[in-house]
Amino acid sequence: MVIGAKEFTEQWIIGELYKQALTKAGYNVELKSNIGSTTVIDGALTSGQIDLYPEYTGVILQVLARSRTMPHSAAETFRAAKAYEETRGLTMLPPTPFQNRDAVAVKPAFAKKHGLRTISDLKKAGHVVFAEYPDNMEGALGYREMVKAYGLRNTEVKTLNIGLQYSALDHGQVNAADVFTTDPQLARGGYTLLDDTKGYYGFQNVAPVVRKGVQEKQGPEFARTLNKVDALLTDQAVREMNRAVDTVRLAPSEVAAKFLKANDIS
Amino acid sequence: MSAAPVIPDYGSPSACVANNSTFCMDWFTAHWSNLFWPALVQHIELTVIAVVAGFVIAFLMAVLAHFQGWFAMPASALSSFLYTVPPLALFQLLVPVTGFSVLTVEIALIAYSLYLLFTTILTGLREVPEDAVRAARGMGLTRRQILFKVELPMSLPSLVSGLRVTTVMTIGTVAIAAYVIDSGLGSLILKALQSPFNTQFIGAGALAVILALAADGLLVLAGRLLTPWARSRKAA
Numbered sequence: 001m002v003i004g005a006k007e008f009t010e011q012w013i014i015g016e017l018y019k020q021a022l023t024k025a026g027y028n029v030e031l032k033s034n035i036g037s038t039t040v041i042d043g044a045l046t047s048g049q050i051d052l053y054p055e056y057t058g059v060i061l062q063v064l065a066r067s068r069t070m071p072h073s074a075a076e077t078f079r080a081a082k083a084y085e086e087t088r089g090l091t092m093l094p095p096t097p098f099q100n101r102d103a104v105a106v107k108p109a110f111a112k113k114h115g116l117r118t119i120s121d122l123k124k125a126g127h128v129v130f131a132e133y134p135d136n137m138e139g140a141l142g143y144r145e146m147v148k149a150y151g152l153r154n155t156e157v158k159t160l161n162i163g164l165q166y167s168a169l170d171h172g173q174v175n176a177a178d179v180f181t182t183d184p185q186l187a188r189g190g191y192t193l194l195d196d197t198k199g200y201y202g203f204q205n206v207a208p209v210v211r212k213g214v215q216e217k218q219g220p221e222f223a224r225t226l227n228k229v230d231a232l233l234t235d236q237a238v239r240e241m242n243r244a245v246d247t248v249r250l251a252p253s254e255v256a257a258k259f260l261k262a263n264d265i266s
Numbered sequence: 267m268s269a270a271p272v273i274p275d276y277g278s279p280s281a282c283v284a285n286n287s288t289f290c291m292d293w294f295t296a297h298w299s300n301l302f303w304p305a306l307v308q309h310i311e312l313t314v315i316a317v318v319a320g321f322v323i324a325f326l327m328a329v330l331a332h333f334q335g336w337f338a339m340p341a342s343a344l345s346s347f348l349y350t351v352p353p354l355a356l357f358q359l360l361v362p363v364t365g366f367s368v369l370t371v372e373i374a375l376i377a378y379s380l381y382l383l384f385t386t387i388l389t390g391l392r393e394v395p396e397d398a399v400r401a402a403r404g405m406g407l408t409r410r411q412i413l414f415k416v417e418l419p420m421s422l423p424s425l426v427s428g429l430r431v432t433t434v435m436t437i438g439t440v441a442i443a444a445y446v447i448d449s450g451l452g453s454l455i456l457k458a459l460q461s462p463f464n465t466q467f468i469g470a471g472a473l474a475v476i477l478a479l480a481a482d483g484l485l486v487l488a489g490r491l492l493t494p495w496a497r498s499r500k501a502a
Contacts, residue, residue: 232271
């Protein structure tokens, strides 16, 4: 069985967790890590080059199903994503507790000065310079729609590559930034997240997307193993594992092995 | 919901690693066995398969072109065309057909290696002095015997020089294979881009350079061992 994973830290780790747990359960598993973007890995799955990969529920709706609106709860998002994948001969196992969502971060001093709690409070700060990564300008969850949804008329955008937002905030080059909630740089502290009161950024739990035939062929132990791993993936657990790879610089395989061992899966 | 997970202690980075200094020897040695060594071995495997397979194909093409003059033109045109296609583009074109696989990478690497190998092998065969071939024919050797006993040994220096250039070039190109398969030293370089880490860039890059130099040195040595007459002639 071949597992795929996309091209960033969190995916390398989850790919390793799946691979190691399934191997321990007696399966013969190969991991193809670091496979391109969502559309590329989706193509690899539907053409049978891989049998499963971990995907974010909101991403399925936004990128693959091209939904114009997002559901209003994590459970609904999962149901809608699964229903979409079922139409294509795929299915999804239950999602993780953790989410890796977009969020708006500001420096605590800036939040205090203007009394900011929610994204729409940014209006109170007057002229705001906002950091967005290049891929997320357009689209249902993109910068332009976000500004419209929250009525932020006095915002200037700066496109910055993923990872650079934090130093831009620290150095005062921007006032607010689109960040990922499981990014270890965020966990280092020193930032305030503004409440997304409209649920604008949607829900992004992770669930394995599997070809239907594969799940039937591999039997119940297969789903049980993956579910056991996914149930352990809380916000804190995933943020710590991301930190172990991106900051402590352990290999994703080491981090996965340590985590599974600590939780009696290996 | 299930119980909260146990979160193990992943430790903390050394000062060098935390500051992303130019090169952290402590980290490099700690990850030699689980990162650098496996990647180096994969890099060597990918290179050897490509060079050996490329050599066999180019060799057969060159011998055919040597015996059947008309074949030289189309073979040269095809191999030089393949040489002009950037390997990364070829990888991407092949992915829909052969997938994210070693096969995809090898097809592209082999296609890329043919031109230099074909040209040098054919040139070597053609530059064998006519006198030597005539003498062999006079001694009653068959065409096949002339090829294996006279022409090939005499074209070895050209053949080895072609292999040297191709091997060094392939070691460099294998690094790009990481866009298709998570393997080799290029994979370490590509992954270190995500949250920049100098030790990983420099460690993997330096290993690729050392590997290229070592492979070149070995081929020079092999060439000398295979052509002892060249040295004795010089000594004489």
